Amino acid sequence: MTVTSPDTTAVGGRPVVPSRGRLRPLGQDEVRITGGFWRARQDVNATASLPHARSWQDRLGWTGNFTARNAASATRRGREFTDSEVYKLLEAMSWEVGRGTGETGALDAQIAELTGVVAAAQAADGYLHTAFGRPGQPARYSDMLWGHELYCTGHLLQAAVARARTGGGDADPLLAVARRAADHVCEAFGPDGTPGVCGHPEIELGLVELARLTGEQRYLDQAALFIERRGHRTLPRHHFGWSYFSDDQPVRQSTVLHGHAVRALYLAAATVDVAVETGDDELLRTVAAQFDRTLARRTYLTGGMGSRHADEAFGDDFVLPSDRAYSETCAGVAAIMLAWRLLLATGDGRYDEVIERILYNVVATAIGDDGRSFFYAHTLHQRTPTAASAADEEQLGFGGGPRAPWFEVSCCLPNAARLLAALSCYLVTVDDTGVRLHQYADSEISTRLDDGREVGLRVRAGLPDDGAVTVRVTKTDDQPWSITLRVPQWAAGAELVTTHGRRHVPVGDIVVYRSFAVGEEIRLELPTRPRFTAPDPRIDATRGCVAVERGPLVYCAESEGEVDLDTLRVDATVPPVDAGSGVEVRARFTAPGPDDWPYGAPRPADDRTRPSTPLNLVPYHRWARGGPSTMRVWLPAT
């Protein structure tokens, strides 16, 4: 492992700044997304989603909970974790300031105002939570299972780090609040304190990053302590089981992610952080192996994770039903957090694959075009038409249904918002010899290599629709360095065009190492022909089905009533082709049998099949944006 030793106190928004690792992440000041698919979403995020989230949090009293009057009375509103939504919003706003494209001044003012609101609720000893510890409220840490106190503090810490790295600097008031809160946590739960853990991991992530920002070793030590403490069933017994709370098994003994998906992914991400900072390579390999098995056996085609609604949990290996696929938006965000940390630590390009997949098929699906409606869960099969959601009604629970403006448990919108605002940080890294491009978007890159030389690139990419990627060198000296391009798994047959000519390049990382000239272009042509994809036969839920993918996108059949998706059979012998704004396959429709007992003697297939007709498929991320519809990703094949 190469120690790249970044300046940990540097301003320049970066969510994760490990002190060592194979790759060094770049900051928002080094990579800017300038156009295309993701820039459009970033702009909607800034102009619609952030104000929308603020407005709902005010309306529901979640920000108001911080004022002493409400917090001390029985009128505190919302679930016990609503503080964290305010912090996630603060974090998202901070990254948005770091992105630096919009009304930064107004955002700065809002952050300052919210910081004041939050700061006023902090106890003298640093404790900060609006649902516990005040007159009329339960005692602090009296409900470690569900209280979410440390969880909320973790998000506060992440928000403060974001603020400090995007203009707030070392003297920002939110950072001061976070340091007091972290000091309190280290005091209360340190080696001489209560030996407890929170029912929801997250504090660990906040502590490590605050340690990275501030250089405070004890924050890192406390994070490590929390991680080692987990898994010993010290939390109370609950019908969800200890696995739900990531407390059934020490993280070092686990072989796969399990239990509540977001909890498990946050914990795994924090464990990577701790392993990196403490040089514990065995722990790092353990988490990497857990994630490997999770990707091989517990991940949806979309990259979504978590197959169970009841406890928002990973299923057993290969239990990946399309119906009511849980695949929470937050689990997608959390999986990107984990994959990104593993990528920085190991340099293994496989992590790029899953980040790309989740971005295009979970994150892009989650948010409505208007930025004011979103999915909490991501089913892969909608059998009865989604109804429109009331624009001003908070949705209870996280079940099926259309994109909703807000949820009682509303983690997903601010979670996606903080990711989108910081998205440029997930595109590019610097390694020993140069610049690595992990995700392609229209972007401007300007950074220093490890040896201090300044380089710059301009990227133009038509993804997800078009596979042409052009990388123009905008700054260089005459010494050699490397530009590493990624040929995704889906892009077999890719070609690279440089000043040296055109050549086929295999899937994986392509290193172009030499001297470059300003203005020189490297062009990567990634085939985006639509393709059939089949599932591992051990996944029972999708046996006999194919899906269609094109480039990084998963496609789906969506019907507003004109097509019966229950009796659809795709002709898997006729490859899918581009057609209009979608992809076309040939499909037949079986005549459904009588509505009778649905089990009987096996019959030959297709004996009542109608002629084949063209069927148009649309990108999964586009579904449910029109009227009420049914939808399926996995298509039974003839």
Added chain:
Amino acid sequence: MTVTSPDTTAVGGRPVVPSRGRLRPLGQDEVRITGGFWRARQDVNATASLPHARSWQDRLGWTGNFTARNAASATRRGREFTDSEVYKLLEAMSWEVGRGTGETGALDAQIAELTGVVAAAQAADGYLHTAFGRPGQPARYSDMLWGHELYCTGHLLQAAVARARTGGGDADPLLAVARRAADHVCEAFGPDGTPGVCGHPEIELGLVELARLTGEQRYLDQAALFIERRGHRTLPRHHFGWSYFSDDQPVRQSTVLHGHAVRALYLAAATVDVAVETGDDELLRTVAAQFDRTLARRTYLTGGMGSRHADEAFGDDFVLPSDRAYSETCAGVAAIMLAWRLLLATGDGRYDEVIERILYNVVATAIGDDGRSFFYAHTLHQRTPTAASAADEEQLGFGGGPRAPWFEVSCCLPNAARLLAALSCYLVTVDDTGVRLHQYADSEISTRLDDGREVGLRVRAGLPDDGAVTVRVTKTDDQPWSITLRVPQWAAGAELVTTHGRRHVPVGDIVVYRSFAVGEEIRLELPTRPRFTAPDPRIDATRGCVAVERGPLVYCAESEGEVDLDTLRVDATVPPVDAGSGVEVRARFTAPGPDDWPYGAPRPADDRTRPSTPLNLVPYHRWARGGPSTMRVWLPAT
């Protein structure tokens, strides 16, 4: 519809005594199960399950809640519906007295004692619930959504009816308690009372049967009023949705059972009762159509109902995943209650089919051999080995895992117990011309036909293993009457042997109408060759799979580790054969691919398949009775 006008006050245990209908149910004094599969289970129920349930209810304080001291204090124990478990146990004990084979005296004494305990907790105005209305408790009916007050009262009424019909008679103290409780409910929720409904249907069933027993019209009216009141979303909003509480849609407008399975089935059963008693044939047809569609689209091969753990609910049409199939024991019991009522009303033999299926594959599966452990839910696919359950530990929740001795929500054991104790009532009816045999068990039948003539039969049946059924006439005069036999759907090729010779008989009801002689035998030979069964192709979860059935039994592959059920492929071209105590199929095992991203270009099937070997299957109801095991009902076919 024929009005058969039974004597509604007759003693002689019968759970359901409609005043009209195509068929007249017989009582426990008219049908006794004398041996075989079900008698063994009835005996275990009497000697083990009933004392086990009593012991746990005492230990957990559920019976103790009825004493004023506990009920009035903060020490009341258990969930808000535990009263109902005491009532269900009282009902089961009453039917056990009616069965009349065991220590009836000791049971009578226990019933009297528990009746005293219960009666002491009844308020002067008839209200009876241990969690509401006393000092320090929430007010009566302050939580219609979750309070379960009327639900508990419904079970009290059913228990009292059972007691009255099995020896208690009109003067039994439990009946007096029930009448006072019912009078209170009519007062509180009648046309001039609160226009509310309970979050869990059940009161309706109790009220109708109490009306049948006592002739009190207003109990019936109140049940009808509750049914008409439901479905108007008068209960508070909840994240499970109104459908969970059967309050989303008036029962007359619904086309299929939906929402929480037990709630929906109880309500449907009560609606049949009300439709029958009020002569509302349209309402009867509506419920029958709902159940038809439920059987065609929302029922597991086992007859189990409910596919969702999160809200214990029916899934959408054709959403029947084997993994974590919910299929609650209580939903099985409730579906039998509904099917039985529809059978009595319509005489349609299709309802026998589902009753048989549920009995052998849900009810028989639910209870451990020792009668002291049971399944709450019935998965059809266990991927990781079940662990043994601690013998003295209450299981929280109702999730996966082995048969457990007790559950925090412990409705299933007493529910199955009351069904098993009264099981003889579900075997035989009397129609216009004679006796109809619906389920075959070793039994003695002695009844009067509609015209008053006394007839008797002795049945010997080897089911589920052997398909020979012998019916011997034990009492008759010289006038003709009919013996109607059922040839189940699974018994194509059946033969009937009478004094007139042997003949093939088709699936369905076979009416033998003539004069019989005492000692004369009718023999029905039902083929029980094992058979493959395929699912409706619209059921995505089981596409490409077959199951094996034999007679009324569903079979499964169970492995204690020696066989990898993930890679199993059954050769569906080789029919299953009897082998030892099970059934044998030919199976291959595919070599699993690399543990990598599990989606990719379609590959030809079976390119890495090993040679075929015999694979033994066992009856589903036998699974998880040995050591930890994996299991699957649906077997991928080559």
